[in-house]
Amino acid sequence: MVKIKINDKIVQAHKWETVLQAAIRAGFEIPSLCYHPSLKADGSCRLCLVEINKGGKTKIETACTVPVKEGMEVKLDTAEVIKHRKNILEMLIAQVPDSPVLTELAAKDGLKDIKLAKGEDVCIKCGLCVRICKERIGADALAMQGRGPDVTFTPPFGEAPESCVGCGSCAFICPVQCIKYENNFADIKIWGKNFEKAVCSECGMPLEHTREHIELMKSRHEIIKEEEVLVCEKCSRKKTLETMKNIVDGQLTFKKMGR
Amino acid sequence: MDKLKSPQELDSLIKELESKLNPEQKKISICQGTGCLASGADKVGKTFVDEIKKSNLDVKLIHTGCHGFCERGPLVVIHPEGIMYQKVKEKDIPEILDKTIKDGEIIKRLLYKDTQGNRYEKEQDVPFYKDQKRIVFALNGHIDPTRIQDYISNQGYGSISKILAGWKSEKVIDTIIKSGLRGRGGAGFPAGVKWQSCAEQKNSKKYVICNADEGDPGAFMDRSIMEGNPHSVIEGMLIGAFAVGADEGYIYIRNEYPLAVKRLQVALKQAHEYGLLGQNILGSGFNFEIKVNRGGGAFVCGESTALMQSIEGKVGRPRVKWQHTVKKGLWQKPTVINNVETWANIPAIINRGVDWFTSIGTGDVTDNPWGGSKGTKIFSLVGKVNNTGLVEVPMGMTLRKLVFDIGGGIKNSKKGRKFKAVQTGGPSGGCIPEKFLDNPIDFDELEKLGSMMGSGGMIVMDNRTCMVQVARYFVDFLKEESCGKCTPCREGLRGMSEILNRIVRGKGRAGDIDLLYNLATTMETTSFCNLGKTAANPVLSTLKYFMDEYKAHIDNIECPARECGDLIKFQVDKDNCTGCTLCAKNCPTEAISGERKKNHHIDQDKCVQCGVCDDVCNFNAINILSGPEINQKLGE
Numbered sequence: 001m002v003k004i005k006i007n008d009k010i011v012q013a014h015k016w017e018t019v020l021q022a023a024i025r026a027g028f029e030i031p032s033l034c035y036h037p038s039l040k041a042d043g044s045c046r047l048c049l050v051e052i053n054k055g056g057k058t059k060i061e062t063a064c065t066v067p068v069k070e071g072m073e074v075k076l077d078t079a080e081v082i083k084h085r086k087n088i089l090e091m092l093i094a095q096v097p098d099s100p101v102l103t104e105l106a107a108k109d110g111l112k113d114i115k116l117a118k119g120e121d122v123c124i125k126c127g128l129c130v131r132i133c134k135e136r137i138g139a140d141a142l143a144m145q146g147r148g149p150d151v152t153f154t155p156p157f158g159e160a161p162e163s164c165v166g167c168g169s170c171a172f173i174c175p176v177q178c179i180k181y182e183n184n185f186a187d188i189k190i191w192g193k194n195f196e197k198a199v200c201s202e203c204g205m206p207l208e209h210t211r212e213h214i215e216l217m218k219s220r221h222e223i224i225k226e227e228e229v230l231v232c233e234k235c236s237r238k239k240t241l242e243t244m245k246n247i248v249d250g251q252l253t254f255k256k257m258g259r
Numbered sequence: 260m261d262k263l264k265s266p267q268e269l270d271s272l273i274k275e276l277e278s279k280l281n282p283e284q285k286k287i288s289i290c291q292g293t294g295c296l297a298s299g300a301d302k303v304g305k306t307f308v309d310e311i312k313k314s315n316l317d318v319k320l321i322h323t324g325c326h327g328f329c330e331r332g333p334l335v336v337i338h339p340e341g342i343m344y345q346k347v348k349e350k351d352i353p354e355i356l357d358k359t360i361k362d363g364e365i366i367k368r369l370l371y372k373d374t375q376g377n378r379y380e381k382e383q384d385v386p387f388y389k390d391q392k393r394i395v396f397a398l399n400g401h402i403d404p405t406r407i408q409d410y411i412s413n414q415g416y417g418s419i420s421k422i423l424a425g426w427k428s429e430k431v432i433d434t435i436i437k438s439g440l441r442g443r444g445g446a447g448f449p450a451g452v453k454w455q456s457c458a459e460q461k462n463s464k465k466y467v468i469c470n471a472d473e474g475d476p477g478a479f480m481d482r483s484i485m486e487g488n489p490h491s492v493i494e495g496m497l498i499g500a501f502a503v504g505a506d507e508g509y510i511y512i513r514n515e516y517p518l519a520v521k522r523l524q525v526a527l528k529q530a531h532e533y534g535l536l537g538q539n540i541l542g543s544g545f546n547f548e549i550k551v552n553r554g555g556g557a558f559v560c561g562e563s564t565a566l567m568q569s570i571e572g573k574v575g576r577p578r579v580k581w582q583h584t585v586k587k588g589l590w591q592k593p594t595v596i597n598n599v600e601t602w603a604n605i606p607a608i609i610n611r612g613v614d615w616f617t618s619i620g621t622g623d624v625t626d627n628p629w630g631g632s633k634g635t636k637i638f639s640l641v642g643k644v645n646n647t648g649l650v651e652v653p654m655g656m657t658l659r660k661l662v663f664d665i666g667g668g669i670k671n672s673k674k675g676r677k678f679k680a681v682q683t684g685g686p687s688g689g690c691i692p693e694k695f696l697d698n699p700i701d702f703d704e705l706e707k708l709g710s711m712m713g714s715g716g717m718i719v720m721d722n723r724t725c726m727v728q729v730a731r732y733f734v735d736f737l738k739e740e741s742c743g744k745c746t747p748c749r750e751g752l753r754g755m756s757e758i759l760n761r762i763v764r765g766k767g768r769a770g771d772i773d774l775l776y777n778l779a780t781t782m783e784t785t786s787f788c789n790l791g792k793t794a795a796n797p798v799l800s801t802l803k804y805f806m807d808e809y810k811a812h813i814d815n816i817e818c819p820a821r822e823c824g825d826l827i828k829f830q831v832d833k834d835n836c837t838g839c840t841l842c843a844k845n846c847p848t849e850a851i852s853g854e855r856k857k858n859h860h861i862d863q864d865k866c867v868q869c870g871v872c873d874d875v876c877n878f879n880a881i882n883i884l885s886g887p888e889i890n891q892k893l894g895e
Contacts, residue, residue: 043579044744046785060784065579087781091750115774116754125743144574144743147557149753151743 004072013068020048020063028076031085031105033092033175034126035064039135045126046088047105051075060084086111095119099176122178129153129170129179138220139163141191142170155191165212166195200232202239207232262534265542266424269416269535276412285318285360286338288400289347292325292486293479293518294648295332299348303333306349314356321409324487324522326400327649328387331371336382336400343382344369373667374645387646390665392619392653394635395603399487404522407529410490416535418609419497423543431502431609432458438608438616439624439633444470444561444598445684445713446789447702449628450605453595457503457585460593465505467496468589468596470566471512471519474558475685476736478716480637480649481599485512485519488603489526493549495602497535498609500547503595508549511566513556523551558686558740562788563588563596565742576742577788598714600637608634620654621701632701636712642682642719643670652700659696662719669721674879676721679820680804684713686733686740687793689800690726709800711793725822726805727812731759733797741790748791751782755798764825767813775802817886824868827885828893831859835880842872842881863893 001012006023013022018041023030034045043065050063053073060080075081086109093102094116102124106112130142130153141164145152155161166188171181182189186206187196197206198214207230209217217224231239263269289304304322311320326334331345337359344355344366351369358364370378371385379385382400393399402409410416422431436451457465469492473481485492496508512520527549530536538546552570559565560575567589569575581587588594608616617624622631632654638661641647645667652661658681662668669678680690683700689710691698698704702712720729738752755778758771779795786792802809811817818826831842831851836858843851843859850866853859861872873881884892 041579042744043787044746046746046787049785062785065581067581084781084785087777088746088750088785091746091754094754095750115770116750117757125746125749127744144576146743147559148738148741148743149749151749 002068002070002072004068004070004074006074007076015068017068018064019050019052019061019066019068019072019074022068023050023063023074023076030063030076031108032064033101033124034128036128036132036173039128039131041065042127042131045092045124047085049081049085049088051078051081082109085109090114090116092124095121096124096176098122099124101175122176123153124176125151125153126175127153128173128175132169132173133164137165137167137169137216139165139167139216141165160193161191164191164193165216166190166193166210167213198230200235201227201230202235203232205232205234260532262532263541264534266420269411269420269541273411273414273417273420276408277414280412282339284339285316286321287318287355287360288321288323288326288336288338290324290326290332290334290400291322292329292332292483294325294329295334296518298332298346300333302349303335303347303352306352310352310356316356316360318356318360321401321403322405323402324399324404325483325649327391327396327483327651328385328646329649330647338401341381341383343371343379343385345371374672386667387648387650387665390656390660391651392635393651394607394619395484395491395600395637396487396649396651397607398491399483402488404487404489405525407490407526407533410488414610415490415606416494416533418606419494419501419535420541421609422498422501423541423545428458428502428504431498434609434613435502435605436628437613437624439620439622439628439631440601440604440608440616441628441632441702442598443600443604443636443714445687445711447632447712450597450601452628453585453597454499454502456583457505457593457595460586462593464507464592465503466589466592466594467500467503467505467508468566468570468594469496469508469510469599469602470561470563470596471510471516471599472554472561472566473513473516473599473714474556474561474740475714475716477641477718478639478685478714480639480715482516482519483649484599484603484637485516486522489519489523490530491603491606492523492599493526493530493536495597495605496549497540497547498605499595499597499602501545503593505595506546506548508547509552509570509589510549511552511554511560511570513560514553515556520551520553527551557742558737559742559788559790562790565788566596567594576744577790600715604634621699622703632703632712636700636715638715638717640666640717640719642717643676643721643724644668644719645670654701655699657697657699658691661700661717662696666719669719671721676723678719679722679724680720680726682710682718682720682729682797683716684711684796685716686737687711687790687796688713688716689796690720690729690804691800692804709803710796723820723822725763725818725820726801726808727759727763727818728820728822730798730801731756731763734759734794737790737794741794745787745791747782748786748788748794751778751786751791752794754778755795759798762809762812763818763823765812765816765823767809769813771813772802772806772809811886815886819885821883821885823885827868827883828863828889829861829866829868829870829872830882830884830892831861832880832882833858835878837878837880839878841875841877845871845875847871 004011011026030048032048034042041064043062048063051058052061089106133142134140141161168181171179195210198211333347335344335347372378432454440450441447554560557575560569562577565575565577584594617633620633624630635651635653637651640650650665669676680692682690691708705712734755738756741748743749779799782795808819811819821827838856848865848867850862
């Protein structure tokens, strides 16, 4: 563990943590749009600005990309930090004017007047969708395409993505909810593709996962067994109950269950 | 060729090839760099081969790399006298052979002529070359880049031989640190210090990379080094790899440089054949391989981490640098990355020593590698100067000497064109105005002036260059080339581009300058990589030195440089016009009418503000109006 100072509070942090992670654990609030605890830091939105004192010299850095260091002094919400954060928020809001998340962040920093020319985008280009699809789901169905202001986050060639498994993680993680996603009774619609949900092997009810998603999970994690996954919640509970009953009735012992 | 098995074998080969050189031998060196090829050097070169065969003359023909004076290509230099012919055409060749080679007679019309009408016989007397100091370019006009023997006969690979004959890596690093060599790619980080940090890493696998992703508009020095003397880069990398303990190297070069790629591949193959690359080099146990990795021409891939992403097969975008690349670089292994020109300097430093190198340049680097700028720097001198091309000059030369002596002054000075500013450092650099012309050029001085050395672009601007347009051009370039990852760079450049584009169209608003400043400071402070951090420099430096031009655009709808098409009108000066009809003949939209020997008239509805009339007029009879004077003078 290392000790760092955030504002006036001494915070204990793990050696492998970033300033952002340590600050969040210590209860501080730092606005951020591209950070997610289960993904690698990307540092693209640049909102989590903090002032770091390095041997008497202060520097503005993004908290998500700076590893903690013993004796580090971090200040949140200094005038300089707020000024730049407001500017970055203004840049984002100018392009994505109708996002409640951005409006809320802007209100917190007192940003009212948008002087930059307005666009009509819905995506803030944080890249979380691409990263979760690659790093966690393993489908790697999305990519950042184009350059500069024309950058977009889409499946390759803008077509329905071959390797998408319809898990919906991208839509779930998107901070401005701009990915169209339909979760119906028996199917999921996303990226112009229709996925049938897998069905319960006991009762035939549609499950939460698509068939493709289960196949992908199985190929990535040996521990996942099809007979355990392909059961709905209800049937799974019923099975557990039956097992418990059998134990209570003395018909089945732990030994017999093979555990 | 059998592989060379020891430094001694290489040394004796150098001596043998050197002894075969005859200083009295007649040689014709013809430039085959991209610039000269574009103006027809390919045909000139081939015709020389045919004609020499026909004539049975005892003359050696060398197809060399770039000589630097690209504007005057195709260039031909005749040795040993050093007679330089410029703009040589195929039809001139029999005459050159007949007169100059056979009889030593000079063909006057092919000699370089300066603006005063003086002609120069010898290359070394031409003002463009006279004040240059060529270290990296020393062999460019003399050797055939496709022949390793040519390089070896000029002490080539002598430095690596010297090192492998018994130097320790510490000694190599110490030499480079003491030489004060700073990275020529832009940031000016001392190369030796970088090597040392990499050498200190304990990993068994390390890499060296040559950054040849030259992307600044108008800059082509790295291309010319690789085209003209690829072996110097390879030798530099060999030395670097030996010093830090790397066994694998990459040259990351943009695919838009096909000739450089080809020359490098030929050079690598030859170096292999001679046993200068591969396993157990010169019997020393040192192994080193170089691969050429072609890039797709994204400007951002010149940034070290984006470049490494690209080599790794990923999208070329900067990544989070938890640690410096000397600790965790390519494939998370310690990596030294240097620019082409930096690598090409290394063999000369090892060969000729620290004292020689530190005698060139500024400052004192004895105890502090940051203490000065040593050696030479290649600039690509372009824009509104008479002599454009590549120049290699000692650090510390004044801008005035570079622009007015080597560059030959401002183009069209007879028409009243004057020096206004020089833009250095490429898109991330800045504009330096006239009052700093006598400042020396080195890393620290340029930074003090709000610009930077960058990779060596130097664009000269005259009084007819609008500084708002300059800023707009670079911002638009960077907007296209920004990778789009981080908000301040992506959106900041979009915002700046919008503002600058409306200012040059005469639609600027009262708060626009504050808005530009505001965007610039946030981009500088908060961008992810140096592309974004320095992207505001063209705007900041033009605002700093040419604020009045911005204000004139916004407040008076006037372009003081008379460049912005939407803000200017052309009018014939009735007192000066002689009715020569030249403007009317050249006007692309037939907007000019008038009888011979009578005043001409411009139809404002047809005029597209291209400025051709002003360019061709010999009587200063075209007035360019802007701002309130448009209404005053055209209000008829």
